[in-house]
Amino acid sequence: xxxxxxxxxxxxxxxxxxxVWNWLAAKxxxxxMVTKARRRITTVKGETK
Amino acid sequence: xxxxxxxxASPPHFYRIAGALLPWISWAALLLLGAGLIGxxxxxxxxxxxGDGFRIIYVHVPAAWLSLxxxxxxxxxxxxxxxxxxxxxHAVAAxxxxxxxxxxxxxxxxxxxxxxxMWGTWWEWDARLTSELILLFLFVGYIALxxxxxxxxxxxxxxxxxxxxxxxxxxxxxxxxxxxxxxxxGATVTKLSSPSITxxxxxxxxxxxxxxxxxxxALVFVRTRAEILDRERxxxxxxxxxx
Numbered sequence: 001x002x003x004x005x006x007x008x009x010x011x012x013x014x015x016x017x018x019x020v021w022n023w024l025a026a027k028x029x030x031x032x033m034v035t036k037a038r039r040r041i042t043t044v045k046g047e048t049k
Numbered sequence: 050x051x052x053x054x055x056x057x058a059s060p061p062h063f064y065r066i067a068g069a070l071l072p073w074i075s076w077a078a079l080l081l082l083g084a085g086l087i088g089x090x091x092x093x094x095x096x097x098x099x100g101d102g103f104r105i106i107y108v109h110v111p112a113a114w115l116s117l118x119x120x121x122x123x124x125x126x127x128x129x130x131x132x133x134x135x136x137x138x139h140a141v142a143a144x145x146x147x148x149x150x151x152x153x154x155x156x157x158x159x160x161x162x163x164x165x166x167m168w169g170t171w172w173e174w175d176a177r178l179t180s181e182l183i184l185l186f187l188f189v190g191y192i193a194l195x196x197x198x199x200x201x202x203x204x205x206x207x208x209x210x211x212x213x214x215x216x217x218x219x220x221x222x223x224x225x226x227x228x229x230x231x232x233x234x235g236a237t238v239t240k241l242s243s244p245s246i247t248x249x250x251x252x253x254x255x256x257x258x259x260x261x262x263x264x265x266x267a268l269v270f271v272r273t274r275a276e277i278l279d280r281e282r283x284x285x286x287x288x289x290x291x292x
Contacts, residue, residue, distance in 0.1 A: 004102035007166050011159040012090065015108040019082075019264065022151050026271040033278035038291055040282050 058135050060277045061286040067270040074267045081260030088253030096250075105163040107253055111261035112155035116184060117219055119149030119265060123191070124216040127209035136280060137273075139205035142212060143195060144272035148265055150188035157181055168232060176225040177233035180218060187215040201280065 056062050089107030096103035123145035130138035160178065161171045172178065191208050198204035221228075226235045237245050246254075281287050 004100055004104075004166055007102060007162050008090070008104045011105045011108050011162040012086070014158055014162075015112065015155055018151050018155055022148055022268060023264075025147070026268050026275070030271050030275040030278070033275040034291065037278045037282045037287060041288050041291060044283075 058137050060137055060140075060281050061284075061290075063137055064274055064277050064290065067274055071267060071270050074263050074270065078260050078263035078267055081256050081263060085253050085257030085260050088256060093250045093253050094247075099167060102163065102166050103250075105159055107257050109156060109159040109163060110254060111258045112152045112159060113181070114258055115261050115265050116149060116153035116156050116181065117222060118262065119145050119152055120184060120187070120212075121216065121219055122269075123149060124212040124219075127212040130205060131209040131213070136205075137277070139209065140273050140276035140280060141269065142209065143205075143276055144269045146188055146192050146195070147272070148268045150185060150192065152261075152265070153181065153185040153188055157185060173232050175232045176229040177222065177231050180222040180225050183218055184215075184222060187211070187218060191215075 057066070085107065090104055093104070093107075095101050123142045126138045126142035126145065129135055130142060157178070160181075164173070165171050191211055194211055195204045195208045198207065225231060226233055278287070
């Protein structure tokens with residue numbers, strides 16, 4: 001890729017890192033909210049018994 | 050038609066629809082991004098002036114487009130939430146912020162990486178670059194403002210006002226290359242009459258743009274579903290869904 005390979009791979013690598021981080025962060029947030037909601041449901045059920 | 054829109058604005062309906070569409074959108078995005086990268090980095094011919102350095106456009110241009118798209122979508126959703134008091138619209142607006150900020154950062158960073166070998170500088174206070182940097186500050190401000198409130202209703206309203214006021218920056222970014230004498234080049238692809246780029250170089254760019262848009266939509270779906278879970282955690286429908 002000529003003399004610019006470092007710049008091209010730097011830009012592509014940075015993009016991929018940010019895209020993967022975004023995806024993992026979104027999935028982690030969703031998983032946290034599922035756990036939180038499930039815990040809430042269990043607590044509410046426990047309180048009404 | 051209106052019934053469909055009305056139904057879509059209901060959190061349980063959106064939660065289910067987004068959950069069903071998510072795998073399709075995610076896989077389509079992954080395939081398109083893979084094909085676009087191969088097309089741009091391997092198949093497209095080198096530029097006669099910039100050599101292989103031009104290949105940075107395959108990540109820079111979609112990121113720049115998506116930064117504007119994300120902000121427009123965020124401001125529109127925030128406006129709908131503010132005017133019609135639709136909770137889901139605020140959830141969508143909040144979900145656009147982090148991906149939007151990421152794409153804006155990528156547009157600035159990859160543009161800077163391209164600028165060093167082509168312009169001889171990492172940064173120039175050029176109208177396009179400066180207005181894009183202001184967009185990043187708007188996204189960061191929006192996220193910070195949301196986090197400053199404990200009450201989600203107040204956070205929705207305050208951040209919606211900021212998002213709507215900030216939309217004025219979007220046409221400034223788009224037309225900055227026409228309104229001012231900038232170092233950044235003018236429109237290449239969006240010149241609908243005749244894009245000044247050959248088809249061999251254009252198709253991977255369009256594929257990358259479509260893949261990035263689908264990736265963004267998938268992210269918004271995941272984040273909006275998380276927002277719905279947070280906001281509706283006392284709702285009866287959620288208890289059934291999470292069983």
